[in-house]
Amino acid sequence: MKPYFNSNPYNNVEVYTDLAVEAHNLAVKRTGGEVPGVSVREEIVENAKITRIEVLNQQGAEAINKPVGTYITIESQDLRGQNRLAHDKLTDIFATELGNLINFDAIRPHPNLEPTIFVVGLGNWNATPDALGPHALNYLMVTRHLYQQAPPELRKGLRPVCALAPGVLGLTGVQTAEIIKGVVQLVNPDLIIAIDSLAARSTDRLARTIQISNTGISPGSGLGKKRLAINQETMNIPVIAIGVPTVVNAITIVNDAMEQLIQGELFSPTERERFRHIEEAEKKRLMANILSPYMGDLIMSPKGIDELIKDVGRIIGGGVNVALHPDITPENLSLYL
Amino acid sequence: MKPYFNSNPYNNVEVYTDLAVEAHNLAVKRTGGEVPGVSVREEIVENAKITRIEVLNQQGAEAINKPVGTYITIESQDLRGQNRLAHDKLTDIFATELGNLINFDAIRPHPNLEPTIFVVGLGNWNATPDALGPHALNYLMVTRHLYQQAPPELRKGLRPVCALAPGVLGLTGVQTAEIIKGVVQLVNPDLIIAIDSLAARSTDRLARTIQISNTGISPGSGLGKKRLAINQETMNIPVIAIGVPTVVNAITIVNDAMEQLIQGELFSPTERERFRHIEEAEKKRLMANILSPYMGDLIMSPKGIDELIKDVGRIIGGGVNVALHPDITPENLSLYL
Amino acid sequence: MKPYFNSNPYNNVEVYTDLAVEAHNLAVKRTGGEVPGVSVREEIVENAKITRIEVLNQQGAEAINKPVGTYITIESQDLRGQNRLAHDKLTDIFATELGNLINFDAIRPHPNLEPTIFVVGLGNWNATPDALGPHALNYLMVTRHLYQQAPPELRKGLRPVCALAPGVLGLTGVQTAEIIKGVVQLVNPDLIIAIDSLAARSTDRLARTIQISNTGISPGSGLGKKRLAINQETMNIPVIAIGVPTVVNAITIVNDAMEQLIQGELFSPTERERFRHIEEAEKKRLMANILSPYMGDLIMSPKGIDELIKDVGRIIGGGVNVALHPDITPENLSLYL
């Protein structure tokens, strides 16, 4: 969720989003049709809509400003509700998608050994909307320390899982990716799963969308500050990223206000026409101007965010358990925690 | 902080604020000059600006949509910083203003008895920006239960203080004012001090302003939902309200965006002129339109709100201690907690 | 949980317990057989043992130092485990016993009206083992404020429930019973359910026992400090008390140590015999001596108490929901929260 918190007014006037599905929509709007290098498939299931975006090549990556790879988005109104049955179904859907994205056979250290998975809860536990990662770890079944001592028949349905909430740079003085890399070098896991809060463009998606991707996390893309990424390149093992949007960028509202204002009936067609031809740079300057008092300062998060973080954390943590351990199902999940 | 959380799109398009100083500024802007029935005095002190607004009569009350009474606003950049020395000075300034607003002699139950003060921490402890009241009570010195047993020489520098965080309707199923009134009827305090989070119009004021008023709290004024007020009329004893803005209304940003857009250089003078004459009703409809996806849903609070609530809660709780107990000063405050 | 926290060495050397089942056991040990005025029935069900103690008259009340009334104890190893299925069964057992103890018809304010129930979460949320009551309220379905506006068909399966966590004397400066009474006088509920942490004699019972009684809560019985009770006499409506032991008294361990030491093989039969004849008063003085450095100072609570309070709070809060609302069952409980 770095982009939200590190705002360079002029760069940031681009409507940034962590969600590939939003980035793709913006690209479609810009190009007016298909985005070359990006394939999109949608599927409607009970309780949710699943969108699978493949960024196929560098052209696609540049078009939507996301690295090459797979982005799965699960959208559901129920994520934000309090219906536990619906939550259980979402846990199931999420676990299935996550499980499908992980190639367990490919990451085995040895044909007879289960891979060790390192789950990282990113974000700042002292800032409610940024605390999803640490919260999700509360619901994670950590097994690595028990696994080696367990008899083979018990091990069978489980995989060794370890976990860490590394905090944020301001709390530790160390780049998050460095802490993770340090642990990776000693513990030698075979896969990293990183859970993080995201910034979305649309308030509709707040706490209603789960994104799973196999591209890792590249904080600060498009921002001035360069931070070490958490991905296969830096960690030397695959990195799956799981994120849920919990904040929106102030620019979204201003942008929408401007567009609606200008497209609206308050203006005559010629006025509208004239405005359309004002240069992009000029518009951006104006928006930066309007936004400057709010930038880097305002958190725009859903009402009830304190509770939402807990609820969504339970779904994410629970779903990771189901995806990682063969013997755990959404039905018996509660027996394991 | 009710207005923020109960939004009726059409009513709420009025730029609502809990701060008298903002309401007065809006009225000045509207009338273009003095607001009849309202007197304003400003004072610059070290570290802070103090504004004293007197709503003198019904005309003034209607002009700024606040009950007749005194509203003292302390504004300081330091409230939001982490400089403890500056916090100590603000505690002192706040305590002095609060102490001046309380007429201890008038509320004594008997010439020889100190008045009992009931401090109420309003708001929802499960929603970070709404949790200022409950947090402030953590720093309050509660003495009523010790007072009666204390020997006269110890009592001398202290006053009997009791406290309650009554929660919110959604948590208790009981109107907050009813809980307070129930306790008041049994405990018979002589003054209520109610601490609450407020909604401001300007993000600049978030966690940078303390408002003290002797008019109590009248939740829901201007909103559809009518809630029982917490004021002299309902409680039969004086009620001092202390508030700090922790959220801003989404409408503020849209409103500012519209104004800046229209006043800006993008439009020709004739366009601007024409826009100025578009009816208010039409403008409101447009704004409600722009805002509708965000209403009742988005919390806009300052970054670092979790920490700010703690810091400001300490200043408020500490300042109330200094104001209420003759023997407590900003210097020796820490000895008492 | 007052007895634990207010220790008068000499009085407290009596092995105090909040649990009727333990008090009865002690009486049996003393008398060597039946305790007149007290009837006891045990029932073994799946996952739990239920003990129903009736204190029939004043003689029984004095024998076990508990007021006349019914005390139901549900004991289960599963309360302390993390098996959600077992938790669901315990929720069911608890809800059934609680429901049976409430005579809903008798407390209706009018033949056509459902009674209003006021659930009180006693204890100090800042002291982990004392925070059970406030925590249980997090899982309570509060309906009173919605009930009046709900259409009759929705009301049918629900009852109006309100709730408050009144804090403790040290936090509020007001006796807990006074706060409750104030709210009762304004809200006019028909039944109070008070949830509290208890002190047990045996560590085996910590977080493994639920006690339900219809005698209310009489804090400080046997202690120097007299506090206002929360019972039918003081509140003018029935009071059901629900408690779970979360601390043990230090005296328990010392007492056990002494007994084992003396009964053990270290001593010759004649030594043991002699010791048996040492006066009770002398033994108490010795124990008070041994205990004095620990009294009023040490909390002895189970390992993992932070998590236990949350888990048990969910079972208690959930069970109260099932007991109070006809439409809520252990199966659909999660849909209501």
Add this chain to the structure above:
Amino acid sequence: MKPYFNSNPYNNVEVYTDLAVEAHNLAVKRTGGEVPGVSVREEIVENAKITRIEVLNQQGAEAINKPVGTYITIESQDLRGQNRLAHDKLTDIFATELGNLINFDAIRPHPNLEPTIFVVGLGNWNATPDALGPHALNYLMVTRHLYQQAPPELRKGLRPVCALAPGVLGLTGVQTAEIIKGVVQLVNPDLIIAIDSLAARSTDRLARTIQISNTGISPGSGLGKKRLAINQETMNIPVIAIGVPTVVNAITIVNDAMEQLIQGELFSPTERERFRHIEEAEKKRLMANILSPYMGDLIMSPKGIDELIKDVGRIIGGGVNVALHPDITPENLSLYL
């Protein structure tokens, strides 16, 4: 604080303590005089007593069951009080002792470079008495990430400090020492300061004693389970350990009960004499018997532990700031947080 939580009845019947000062007292009691290989100096200062124990050689290490090195104990009643002035003095005393134990010149990576210090907050943030380390980090000034970018004149009075709360094995599935070592290998600090909760023998010392040592932390010494130590040997850089006792072992109370019972007047001189000659092994068996129902289960921590952890955490975190940064003093400490 491992020994407390991992109890092997027979081993643990030895009265274990994390405090060198208690271990030394026990050895003195056993030997009846001086303990060879251990030197002890006491100093009384305002507000506190400082004991400096040097374990000089292997003989001393075995005698008190602590590694060779320096152990400084600061004892003060004020640590547990709420007097902020006294807390400030303790912060000063603690910072001075800590600063003296660190040889900053010896750990400089280069004559012109300040050493980087890595502060580790050990323990489980979900178990109140074990949460001291994580809490202390809340008050730590973390500078490493700012240090490199800061201009030389700002750097001058500060040193680069980074921090991590690595959790516990049960939360992460990774040995704490492994996480720390991983970070150490990547970040290359020059000194580790590890803050932890300790187990004491005497309840008098709970939250009243700070121990500083240069021997690091060797969890599990004397216990069955072997855990990787955090010391110069394992980390390749010096490790300073800071600890405050927050729990006592149940065995302490039983042991005291037995001793007082036997030494007391209840027994005749001949009985006492006979008891003295009962074999140690027999006594231990008896104690293990008495204790078995409580072992591994009961936490015995001071009343008000939730608040104590916060208060002591502030003193420790603040004192570390003063010790590490030349420009920070107890007086201006609050300006830096």
